[in-house]
Every structure is written in structure tokens, then in C-alpha cells.
Amino acid sequence: MISADGQAGASAQLNVGIDLTPLIDIIFIVLVFLLLTANSQLLTLPVDVPTETDSTLTGLSQKQHISINILTDAPHWALDAKQFDNFDQFEAAFIQVLDASPDINVVVAADKNAPVQPLMTVLALLQRQQITNTQILMEP
Numbered sequence: 001m002i003s004a005d006g007q008a009g010a011s012a013q014l015n016v017g018i019d020l021t022p023l024i025d026i027i028f029i030v031l032v033f034l035l036l037t038a039n040s041q042l043l044t045l046p047v048d049v050p051t052e053t054d055s056t057l058t059g060l061s062q063k064q065h066i067s068i069n070i071l072t073d074a075p076h077w078a079l080d081a082k083q084f085d086n087f088d089q090f091e092a093a094f095i096q097v098l099d100a101s102p103d104i105n106v107v108v109a110a111d112k113n114a115p116v117q118p119l120m121t122v123l124a125l126l127q128r129q130q131i132t133n134t135q136i137l138m139e140p
Contacts, residue, residue, distance in 0.1 A: 065135075066097055068122055070110035076118035091125055098129060109137040 069078035077083070077090040079097070084090040098104065106126065110119050126134055 064101070065105035065107050066094075067107045067109055068094070070108065070114045070119050070122065072111045072113045072115075076114065077122065087121060094125065095129070098131075105133075105135065106131055107135045107137060 067080050069081060070076055071078060071083070075083055075085055075090075077087060079090060079093050082093075084093065108119070108122060108126075
């Protein structure tokens, strides 16, 4: 609109540009989604379990063994019922017992309500020490 004095009105000046705010919002949302989902790395620990369907549970052997206990409450690790304040102390004690008698059998006894992460940490320790034959206690 042109007024009587020949100048354009204020409403004509406001509609000159396109509002890109909604487009920029969508681009940022897609960018955040891609950044959050692109680097998800899953860590795995291979565990071999018996494959025979007719295998039965056997009792604990009477040979000399060391028991690793996974407890419900922190600290989660115990060695023959002796709790440790952190995993580094537990690992040092376990390696000391293992060095003293390398042929000792290792038995893992986890509480059924214990979290999975402490058990996986112990299994990784056993794998680092190249212990391939371990008994895991289960309720019948």
C-alpha cells in the first residue's frame, strides 16, 4: 500500500523475508538424533555354555576349590566369603591365591538378585587370567 504521501506502508516491509525458524529446529532435532545413535558401541564377552540338551546339573566337586561370591549389595565381590572394598583389592587377592595353587578349581556363586555387571567383571577377570574351566553354582 502506498499512502497519500507516496511511501510504502509498514505491513509491506514485514512480509519481505521467509521465516526459517521451523526448518532450523527440525534440522537440529535430526542432527541430535543422528549424533546420539551413531556411536552406540555394544561390548560383548563370549561365554561358552554346555550345548547338550540332556546335560544334568552335577554337584560341586570335592576337590580343592576357591569360591568367588557375587553379592547383592556393594561391595559386590567376595573370595571365600571374605568381602573386599573394591574390585582392585579383590583382583589382587584372587591372583595371589591363583599363583599359590594354579590347579585350584574356581567356583562362581552369584546371588540371584545380584546385578549382572559385577558378574561380567569377574568373568572378564577369569578370561584375562586364561581360566577356561569354571563352575557356576545354581539352585536346582
